Amino acid sequence: MHKPDSEQVMFRLRNGLQQVLAVSLMLTGTAQAAETMLLSEADFVTELPVVLSASRLSQPQSEAPAAVTVIDRQMIQASGARSLSEVFRLVPGFLVAFDNGYRHIVTYHGLSDAYSRRLQVLVDGRSIYLPSFGGVAWTDLPLMLDDIERIEVIRGPNAASYGANSFLGIISITTRHAAAEPGSAVRLNAGSNDIRDGMVRVAGGGQDAQYRLTVGYQQDSGYIHQFYDDNNITLMNGRIDWQAGERDELQFHFGYSGSMHGNGEVGDLMDPIRDERAISRFEQLAWRHRLDGGSEMSLQFYHTHHEWADRYQTLTTPAINLDLKVASDRYDVEFQHTLVAGETTRFILGAGARLDESQSLAYLGTDRTLSSHLYRLFGSLEWHVTPDWIVNTGVMYEHYDITGGDLSPRLAVNYHLAKEHTLRLSYSGASRQPVVFEESSNARVCLTAPPGCALFDQVYLSSGGLKPEHIDSGEIGYLGRLSPALSLDLRMFHDRIYDLIGAYHPPYPDIDGDTGDFRNGGKATLLGTELQLQYQPSRETRVILGLANVQIESNNFDDYAYTDSAPRNSLNLLAMHQFEADWLISSGFYLHDEVNFLGGIPDPYRLQRLDVRLARKLHLAGSAGEIALVMQNLLGNKPAYRNDGISPVLAFVTMNFRFR
Amino acid sequence: MLLVLLSGPAMADTRQQILVVGGASTPAHGEVIGAMTGALGESGNRRFQLRSLASGDYTRAQVADAGMVLTVGAEAAAAVLRDPPAVPVYCTFLPEATYAALPTPAGGVQRSALFVDQSYTRRMRLIRQALPNKNRLGVVLGPESRRDEQALRRAASAEGFRLDIEIIAEERQLVGALHRAMDDADLLFAVPDAMIFNRHTAQNILLTAYRLGKPVTGFSRAYVTAGALFSVHSTPALIGREIGETLLAMPKVFVLPPSHHSKYFEVETNERVARSLGITLEGAAELTRRLHQVAAETPQ
Numbered sequence: 001m002h003k004p005d006s007e008q009v010m011f012r013l014r015n016g017l018q019q020v021l022a023v024s025l026m027l028t029g030t031a032q033a034a035e036t037m038l039l040s041e042a043d044f045v046t047e048l049p050v051v052l053s054a055s056r057l058s059q060p061q062s063e064a065p066a067a068v069t070v071i072d073r074q075m076i077q078a079s080g081a082r083s084l085s086e087v088f089r090l091v092p093g094f095l096v097a098f099d100n101g102y103r104h105i106v107t108y109h110g111l112s113d114a115y116s117r118r119l120q121v122l123v124d125g126r127s128i129y130l131p132s133f134g135g136v137a138w139t140d141l142p143l144m145l146d147d148i149e150r151i152e153v154i155r156g157p158n159a160a161s162y163g164a165n166s167f168l169g170i171i172s173i174t175t176r177h178a179a180a181e182p183g184s185a186v187r188l189n190a191g192s193n194d195i196r197d198g199m200v201r202v203a204g205g206g207q208d209a210q211y212r213l214t215v216g217y218q219q220d221s222g223y224i225h226q227f228y229d230d231n232n233i234t235l236m237n238g239r240i241d242w243q244a245g246e247r248d249e250l251q252f253h254f255g256y257s258g259s260m261h262g263n264g265e266v267g268d269l270m271d272p273i274r275d276e277r278a279i280s281r282f283e284q285l286a287w288r289h290r291l292d293g294g295s296e297m298s299l300q301f302y303h304t305h306h307e308w309a310d311r312y313q314t315l316t317t318p319a320i321n322l323d324l325k326v327a328s329d330r331y332d333v334e335f336q337h338t339l340v341a342g343e344t345t346r347f348i349l350g351a352g353a354r355l356d357e358s359q360s361l362a363y364l365g366t367d368r369t370l371s372s373h374l375y376r377l378f379g380s381l382e383w384h385v386t387p388d389w390i391v392n393t394g395v396m397y398e399h400y401d402i403t404g405g406d407l408s409p410r411l412a413v414n415y416h417l418a419k420e421h422t423l424r425l426s427y428s429g430a431s432r433q434p435v436v437f438e439e440s441s442n443a444r445v446c447l448t449a450p451p452g453c454a455l456f457d458q459v460y461l462s463s464g465g466l467k468p469e470h471i472d473s474g475e476i477g478y479l480g481r482l483s484p485a486l487s488l489d490l491r492m493f494h495d496r497i498y499d500l501i502g503a504y505h506p507p508y509p510d511i512d513g514d515t516g517d518f519r520n521g522g523k524a525t526l527l528g529t530e531l532q533l534q535y536q537p538s539r540e541t542r543v544i545l546g547l548a549n550v551q552i553e554s555n556n557f558d559d560y561a562y563t564d565s566a567p568r569n570s571l572n573l574l575a576m577h578q579f580e581a582d583w584l585i586s587s588g589f590y591l592h593d594e595v596n597f598l599g600g601i602p603d604p605y606r607l608q609r610l611d612v613r614l615a616r617k618l619h620l621a622g623s624a625g626e627i628a629l630v631m632q633n634l635l636g637n638k639p640a641y642r643n644d645g646i647s648p649v650l651a652f653v654t655m656n657f658r659f660r
Numbered sequence: 661m662l663l664v665l666l667s668g669p670a671m672a673d674t675r676q677q678i679l680v681v682g683g684a685s686t687p688a689h690g691e692v693i694g695a696m697t698g699a700l701g702e703s704g705n706r707r708f709q710l711r712s713l714a715s716g717d718y719t720r721a722q723v724a725d726a727g728m729v730l731t732v733g734a735e736a737a738a739a740v741l742r743d744p745p746a747v748p749v750y751c752t753f754l755p756e757a758t759y760a761a762l763p764t765p766a767g768g769v770q771r772s773a774l775f776v777d778q779s780y781t782r783r784m785r786l787i788r789q790a791l792p793n794k795n796r797l798g799v800v801l802g803p804e805s806r807r808d809e810q811a812l813r814r815a816a817s818a819e820g821f822r823l824d825i826e827i828i829a830e831e832r833q834l835v836g837a838l839h840r841a842m843d844d845a846d847l848l849f850a851v852p853d854a855m856i857f858n859r860h861t862a863q864n865i866l867l868t869a870y871r872l873g874k875p876v877t878g879f880s881r882a883y884v885t886a887g888a889l890f891s892v893h894s895t896p897a898l899i900g901r902e903i904g905e906t907l908l909a910m911p912k913v914f915v916l917p918p919s920h921h922s923k924y925f926e927v928e929t930n931e932r933v934a935r936s937l938g939i940t941l942e943g944a945a946e947l948t949r950r951l952h953q954v955a956a957e958t959p960q
Contacts, residue, residue: 038804039755039854040734041776044880045688045896048859051866052887057936072873149871177871179864182836206832207864246863420940481940484793539795660836 049246053294054340059382062422062479065392065412066158067491069532071151075544078576078586080613080630082189082197082652083218084145085138088171089572089590089609091153092530092546097597101222101229102261102278104138105597108155108169109526109550110566111500113599118432118469120166123173124253125334126284126302129165131356131372132328132363134435137306140280142235142255144199144216146187146656149176155530156493157473159408159430160394163352163376166408167432167471168495175253178203178210178241183660191630191652194221194230199656205241213238223648228262228273235259246290253284253302269315276310294340301333320456321449326360328436344384348394352376358436361450363460365442372401372436380410390414392426400433403468424477431468438501438518439466444510458508460516467520472496485537495526502598504558524554524562540578547571560598567592567606582617584628610634618657625657675709676914678907679726682715682736689732691896692753692903699904708907715739723747728914730903734758737773744769748914750906753899755852757804759919772916774902777852777879778892779921780808780815782955786892786927787877788819789950790941791847796822798845798874800837803829805853812851823849831855838868848876850883862886875937881928889939890929892951898924927951 061068069091081087085104088094097105099114107116115135121128123143129136154162154170162170182203189197196219203212215236222229237255244250257280264273284302291297307327314320334352341347354374361367380394392412399405412426441460446453475493482488500522508515528550535543548570554562570592578584588611594604615628632650683693693712700708713722715736723729723745730750731737737751737759744765751759751773759773787794797816801809806827816823824845826837834856842848848869850857857865857879866887869876878888881895894902902922910916927947934941942950 038734038758038761039852040758041688041753041755042686043755043852043854043858044776044893046859046880046882048862048882048886050886051863052870052930052933052936054932057870057932060935060938063935177868179835179839179868180871181839205835207834207861210835243863660840 050294053290053296054346056290056296061489062416062420063382063384063390063392063414065394065410065414065424065426066428067155067424067475067477067489067530069153069155069489069546071153073149074542074576075574076145076148076151078542078584078613079574079588080586080611080628080632081145082195082630082632082654083139084141084143084148084173087145087151088153089588090544090546090574091155092532092572093155093528093548093550093570094153094572095567095570095592095595095607098223100227101220102139102231102259106136106138106171107566109495109528110552110564110595111168111497111524111562111598112565113597117435118165118167120162120164120170121173122162122171124175124251124284125172125286125300126253126282126304127163127165127330127332128304130306130328131330131436132306132326132358132360133437137278137280137308139231139233139261140257140259140278140306142237142257142280142282143173143175144201144214144235144237146185146199146201147175147212147214147237149174149180155491156426156475157408157428157430157471157495158410159398160378160380160396160410160428163378163396164374164398164400164431164433167430167469175239176212178205178212178239180212181658181660182210183658185656185658187654187656189652189654191650193648193650194219195650195652196220197654208244209240209242211238211240222262228264228266230262231259232261233257233259248290249288251284251286251288253286254282256281263310264312272312272315274310274312276308278306278308280304280306296338298336298338299334300336302331304330318447320445320447322362322445324360324362326363327358329355329357331355346382348378348380350378352378356436363437363443364440365444365461367450370436370440374401374433375399388416398431398433400468402439402466403433406431406433406468420481422479424475424479426475426477428473429471430473431470432501433468434466434501434518438462439464441516441518443516456511458510458515460503461508463517463519466501466518467499469497469499469501469520485535487534489530489532491530493526493528493530495524497522497524497526500524500557500560500562502558502560519558521557522554522560522562523557524552526566527551527553542576544574545572561596562598564594564596564604565598567595569593584615584617585613586615587612607637608635609637620657623657623659625655627653627655629653675707676728676912677709677711677724677726679723679729680710680712680732681718681729681740682732683712684714685733685735688896689753692732692900695897695900696904696907697900699901700907701904704904704908719743720745730907738762741765741771744771748772748916750774750903750916752903753896756919756921757808757852760807770916773919774899774906775919775921776894776899777921778894778925780812781819782921782925782951783849783877783879783892784815784819784821785954786890786947786951787821787847787849789954790890790929790947791875791939794846795820796824796845797847797849798838798841798843799823799825799849799851800834800841800856801825801827801851802853802855804855805851808851828856831861834861835864835868838865839872842869842872842874845874847874847889850876850878850888852879857883870933870937873937875933875939884928884930887933888930889933889937890927890941890944890947892925892927892948894922894925898922898926923955925951 088106117134152172159166185201187199199216201214218233235257240252242250259278261276263276264271282304286300288298310324332354336350339347356372376398378396383391394410396408410428415423441462443460445457448454473495478490499520503516505514531547533545573589576586590609592607611632613630618625718739720743734754748770756775826841828837875889878891884891927944929944
């Protein structure tokens with residue numbers, strides 16, 4: 001027997017009702033009321049499509065297979081950060097340093113030089129570590145802090161979910177949906193150190209499609225006094241979100257940043273002061289298709305391009321012409337199928353392919369484009385065995401041109417000891433593929449212009465044949481709410497890392513008698529504890545405390561002081577309080593023990609940093625805004641990594657308005 | 661069973677006649693009638709004779725000997741009150757706002773209603789029970805629901821909530837209004853309005869709120885299934901049961917109770933959404949029990 005579709009019936013009913021009411025209202029002479037749609041009982045009993053399906057909902061922290069630190073908008077703002085890299089100080093075990101004003105270094109558990117290569121960094125699922133040198137060019141990212149919705153930092157490897165390079169940790173940045181803040185907004189920053197920033201954003205659209213476009217400018221005179229390391233950055237990014245029917249969703253992201261960085265040092269003949277140019281851009285298209293029963297399919301494609309252009313002449317006699325241009329492109333496509341099987345099980349299956357291209361005559365010794373291909377297959381399972389036991393397991397198989405096939409497994413078991421108290425036990429393995437520069441470097445200084453080379457200095461020459469680095473990580477975690485206002489996240493980990501890639505210096509017949517090459521050989525065992533406390537006694541007050549202790553044992557292969565590359569103890573504290581409705585005060589305090597970056601000047605460096613922000617909300621006709629005074633680095637600490645500079649105490653005023 | 665009751669014996673019948681209009685429009689209306697006849701039971705069957713009519717077929721002449729007209733749904737209520745009979749009209753299973761917008765029949769015809777929706781007080785008490793620390797509610801009102809602004813404010817002030825209200829005139833203003841309403845609010849309080857909360861907009865509303873990390877309190881079971889955190893609602897079966905009991909409680913002559921919200925209701929929660937938002941909720945059964953307890957202690 002044909003069963004009437006109750007939704008259709010309800011719709012006919014609504015239409016019928018409108019007509020009946022219109023007629024009856026007209027009869028009683030209140031015709032204009034009939035123009036508004038009236039509710040019917042259908043609005044209370046009709047079925048709706050499942051919008052927040054199991055595959056769309058993010059996993060709660062108590063069920064996640066790893067320790068996660070979430071940095072939300074309130075924390076970003078309260079931290080007083082002006083650039084993205086600075087917010088990672090809020091994560092236990094993380095360290096933020098500056099090679100100079102535009103090369104920011106974000107590391108987790110050390111093992112890093114100026115290019116922190118062992119973290120995966122994603123923006124809306126787009127991997128942004130550089131294929132050429134590894135690491136992230138933080139200041140070149142076409143992304144404004146204002147456009148970030150939240151940042152999740154996964155502490156520990158998780159290659160089974162995030163792929164190559166998800167080695168020591170993963171930073172996953174989610175930008176705001178185009179509809180998140182309709183209207184327009186402006187921000188202006190001005191302060192010491194020549195800080196002059198501006199931002200304009202417009203966002204709008206209708207029910208089904210929304211857009212956002214942000215244009216920004218950032219300027220400062222760098223972090224190190226005696227260096228020429230100032231920044232002039234112009235950037236733009238945009239996003240279109242289109243709800244194409246009840247089942248399909250399309251996202252298009254794009255961005256461009258062009259910057260001019262000061263480079264060189266007064267009086268250095270080989271490194272004269274000059275401007276270096278950097279360009280970064282990306283395009284990304286993502287499609288999500290909802291299936292019945294909460295399952296979902298998604299397809300994503302992106303392209304990123306990054307280049308540094310640094311062309312100059314040395315002040316030596318004879319003068320040498322140098323062109324230190326480095327360009328890289330990444331093309332990536334990924335398909336993912338999330339399958340929801342009943343209330344207890346969720347599978348993810350996927351496949352992806354990536355093409356990385358790098359070009360640099362100066363560093364790779366060829367004007368050819370060096371390409372590498374990476375293919376991946378992955379699957380994961382989230383299984384609620386009982387309401388109290390959750391198993392997360394997954395595996396990623398990757399095939400890389402240079403190193404061949406590689407398998408990264410993961411297994412985590414979460415047990416809810418009691419309501420709001422969860423214990424987690426997990427094992428995760430990951431690998432890091434060598435970057436192009438490690439595998440194929442040929443960096444030399446020639447006395448003559450190409451073609452041909454009258455060799456002056458062979459700085460790097462890779463012999464190749466590198467293996468990927470590996471990590472096996474085990475952890476015990478506890479996540480609990482000790483009172484309604486206090487939550488705690490504790491993690492104890494043991495990482496065994498081997499085949500670490502490092503540079504060494506074999507003899508070479510050039511001016512200095514040696515060159516640089518890369519080889520596997522480093523080993524390190526990391527043992528540590530991290531604690532994160534969140535205390536929010538009221539809506540107005542919030543305190544976040546992080547403590548980390550890490551101990552590194554290593555063979556310090558090739559004189560790499562891996563053992564000293566992370567501070568033994570570190571602390572991060574962020575406190576914020578709102579008073580008298582419109583006033584907010586917040587302060588960040590950061591402390592860590594001595595650390596020596598790899599490749600840095602061996603001068604143990606400790607940090608004590610205090611940032612303070614005082615803000616007042618403004619309500620002007622038709623707009624909401626805020627004016628704030630931010631004082632950074634009040635204790636006048638050095639910028640780390642380099643010991644030959646003094647980081648200035650900074651103060652700037654930031655003002656923003658939203659119109660809608 | 662249902663058919664027998666509704667058609668009834670045609671022979672000399674001394675039972676009180678009730679004309680039921682709109683009881684068979686949809687499966688949901690059928691559920692109301694089913695539960696009603698169940699509640700009436702044998703004693704109801706001995707006392708009342710129910711005669712059924714589709715809304716479209718209603719005219720005043722059809723009332724004939726019936727001592728009362730019982731309408732099920734908004735369409736039936738509108739049809740009957742457009743051409744009102746001389747006997748009392750009990751309008752059931754329709755939204756309060758729609759009932760309020762229906763024309764008042766001339767000549768002092770007795771009418772009252774049993775609403776399908778919940779009072780704001782009841783809904784706010786649920787929030788208080790489920791999320792004791794949340795005090796600030798974001799609300800978007802449309803052309804229809806804006807009439808309720810004062811009622812909403814009264815309920816909020818009595819229950820200790822602060823409201824962030826946005827009022828819009830057209831659907832295209834919805835996205836912006838949602839954001840403004842949720843800026844500082846702890847959760848979105850969905851107020852029924854055909855322009856704002858409908859099948860087409862549900863997706864946008866639930867996704868927007870979820871992205872902002874704010875829960876939505878809905879007004880129907882369907883909203884919870886779709887992604888709202890919780891809702892208190894009266895199902896068709898509960899409404900039907902209350903109609904039956906109300907009829908049984910009536911004196912020999914038909915005297916209608918004042919218009920009211922159903923005393924029967926249940927709470928539905930979306931555990932998955934709660935977990936994902938990092939919210940700990942009591943079970944739906946416990947919340948239903950507590951809400952009943954509060955209702956018993958302090959009538960709304």
